Amino acid sequence: MGEKLLMKGNEVIAEAAIRAGCRYYFGYPITPQTEIMHYIAKKFPSIGGTFIQAESEVAAINMVYGAAAAGARVMTSSSSPGISLKQEGLSYIAGAELPAVIVNIVRCGPGLGGILPSQGDYFQAVKGGGHGDYKMVVLAPSSIQELYELTVEAFNIADRYRIAVMIMGDGTLGQMMETVEFRDREEIEEADKSWAVTGTRMEREHNVITSIYIDPEVLEDLNNRLQAKYRIIEQREVRVETYNCDGADIIVSAFGTVARIVKNVIRMAEKEGIRVGLIRPITLWPFPTETFRKYAEVPAAFLSVELNAGQMVEDVRLAVNGKREVYFYGRTGGMIPTQKEILDKIREIYKNSR
Amino acid sequence: MQHEIIIAGFGGQGILSAGRLLAYAGMLENKNVSWLPSYGPEMRGGTANCHVIISDEAVGSPILNSCTSLIVMNGPSLEKFENMVVPGGIIITDKSLVPEGPQRKDVDVFEVPATQMASDMGNLTFANIILLGKLVAATGMVSVESFETALYKVLPEKYHHLIPNEMEAFRKGMEY
Structure with missing residues (x-):
């Protein structure tokens, strides 16, 4: 290098x-x-x-x-x-x-x-x-x-x-x-x-x-x-990063820069005793369907966080295939979700899933 | 340890390059760094800001929702970002341009008349460097040597002859 x-x-x-x-x-x-x-x-x-x-x-x-x-x-x-x-x-x-x-x-x-x-x-x-x-x-x-x-x-x-x-x-x-x-x-x-x-x-x-x-x-x-x-x-050619997924209470899916915000949120959630995993598709097509299938039954629920009104979440739902609830959180118009907004959504899902 | 810095002011005050110099100096010390400029419509109105992270660990989101240090070079920026500073953090203002200081009582405030000091030195463009000097003195986030090297790396060669003066401005800021 x-x-x-x-x-x-x-x-x-x-x-x-x-x-x-x-x-x-x-x-x-x-x-x-x-x-x-x-x-x-x-x-x-x-x-x-x-x-x-x-x-x-x-x-x-x-x-x-x-x-x-x-x-x-x-x-x-x-x-x-x-x-x-x-x-x-x-x-x-x-x-x-x-x-x-x-x-x-x-x-x-x-x-x-x-x-x-x-x-x-x-x-x-x-x-x-x-x-x-x-x-x-x-x-x-x-x-x-x-x-x-x-x-x-x-x-x-x-x-x-x-x-x-x-x-x-x-x-x-x-x-x-x-x-x-x-x-x-x-x-x-x-x-x-x-x-x-x-x-x-x-x-x-x-x-x-x-x-x-x-x-x-x-x-x-x-x-x-x-x-x-x-x-x-x-x-x-599937490329994917998984982070903290084994034993996760909730697995978040996010790609690109949003995945970086989610990584910060994972540290914040850990302090509250909520274990959050991340599946970050690096190839959006081909989609890492197998990775989602592998982890489909690990968490109580999935959450897809995106800078849109809900797009990749459809591929996550297809991959999870009804085995778990798949939630969505997104912002549009150039607004970027804060770490706190995402954490609030995770807390809400965590509470409802228990 | 993670330093999260927001630098804000008008376009043309060297806001973005100040952030870049800090990030570069951090990189020279093998820290993980990121620099994110504002590039949205607010630039057209004449304000500019950047988010800089200097960290011992991998940088997560480059977008700051809060910061440990804030440098502001105009009044609107102080109003906009004052409440993003974490308790115990640092606010540095250019007192020449921001006569009304911060309201916050739970942070360390340094009001430095940087534009006036730069003007006294005969070069207004040194104001950002003076404020960076104060920031480095207050936090120790990078060494003076790394900052000087960063100047040589970041500035085009045709400006290298100004660097001794810039370092003098930097030290004046440190000592203020």
């Missing part, structure tokens, strides 16, 4: 992408993630990268499609309203089976909303915000060090499965500074990209990258192949 640095989350995403071999970035500015573009625009000229501030988010995601089709490691970044604009392109990228990394530093909605932290894009990210049956791998880091490691890994996962990988954070993670230590060199997995459209030089058959299949039998074959790939990813 190298020198310890104090860096902003957004800048760490950009630095990690460069270290992972990303040399193509297309995007359009939007708060609270624009520092990603700033950093890349400054660094790319000296390392032979191609940076384009596109005329719109729609243009940017289609430039991503093009660069990915040519076999490049490519990234775009935006925040919620901009990510909504990219949904058509993401569906095409899924249909064409292209690897790409998309960063969403989520802000609060709906509509133009506000610029403060939110997790209101969970459904859009994990259930498919674009049309058709497709999935993206969705990574939800909760510290700056993890943001670095997962950004590098996002490029490896994208290449490994020819799939779009989304890194989902919020303004807290994007704007805060924390210590980060970069590795001396990254482990970049060499992927077979013989499918890429790079020109045949009259030496081979044409490669075709497309997402249009008029023949229903052929299109069903594609869908079956995609679904088979998704089942493999569900088996291999």
Whole structure:
């Protein structure tokens, strides 16, 4: 490991992408993630990268499609309203089976909303915000060090499965500074990209990258192949942190920065004799269903804490499958639950469950 | 031990960079640190604040609901954050800009005329550094040496010639 640095989350995403071999970035500015573009625009000229501030988010995601089709490691970044604009392109990228990394530093909605932290894009990210049956791998880091490691890994996962990988954070993670230590060199997995459209030089058959299949039998074959790939990813790529779960009275589920607030609450609850565990999904898709199943009968109840009106809680309920009550606590609009608010909710659930 | 610091004032007073210097100095001492700036709509109105944590243990939430130390460089910030300081904590105000001091009786209050002192030194931008000097003297959260190193690490090279003066301002704050 190298020198310890104090860096902003957004800048760490950009630095990690460069270290992972990303040399193509297309995007359009939007708060609270624009520092990603700033950093890349400054660094790319000296390392032979191609940076384009596109005329719109729609243009940017289609430039991503093009660069990915040519076999490049490519990234775009935006925040919620901009990510909504990219949904058509993401569906095409899924249909064409292209690897790409998309960063969403989520802000609060709906509509133009506000610029403060939110997790209101969970459904859009994990259930498919674009049309058709497709999935993206969705990574939800909760510290700056993890943001670095997962950004590098996002490029490896994208290449490994020819799939779009989304890194989902919020303004807290994007704007805060924390210590980060970069590795001396990254482990970049060499992927077979013989499918890429790079020109045949009259030496081979044409490669075709497309997402249009008029023949229903052929299109069903594609869908079956995609679904088979998704089942493999569900088996291999789940990442989850469990904390204090054995013997817990209540298990809280939270992701991203909210999980950090919950860790403080766990210490406060311990002083009152309430043992609280945490399941922190690091991959929101594939969801750590098995982890929830494993702990389903340990606590008296589950509580999902989110910066939205109740989204991940639905996946927790599916995983717990009726074995325990699953409660929800959330704030919206950029409001962030205080430690005391969460503790009050835990006390209430604890009292009612006895 | 965990120091939880809120620094607040107007945009342009070096509020965010003051927090960053503290966090950097903490990191140099192998502490766990976080720095979280306000980036919301309140910045447009001209106020700025940041949350800094310097801890022996892993940092949980970077968002503070209370703090052990508060530095304020304008009146509205004192009003907004005064009640977030834990009993026994510290409030440091820039007395030049906050003539009416804190109401709290259960905290240690230091009213330092930092802007006036900086003006006397011929450089208004030293006010934040003077207040940081007082904070470090009152809490010992980082060493003077680490703070000086942090200045060299954080400031762009073109400002390095100012650092001896900044350290003089820092010491004036410590001694006030």
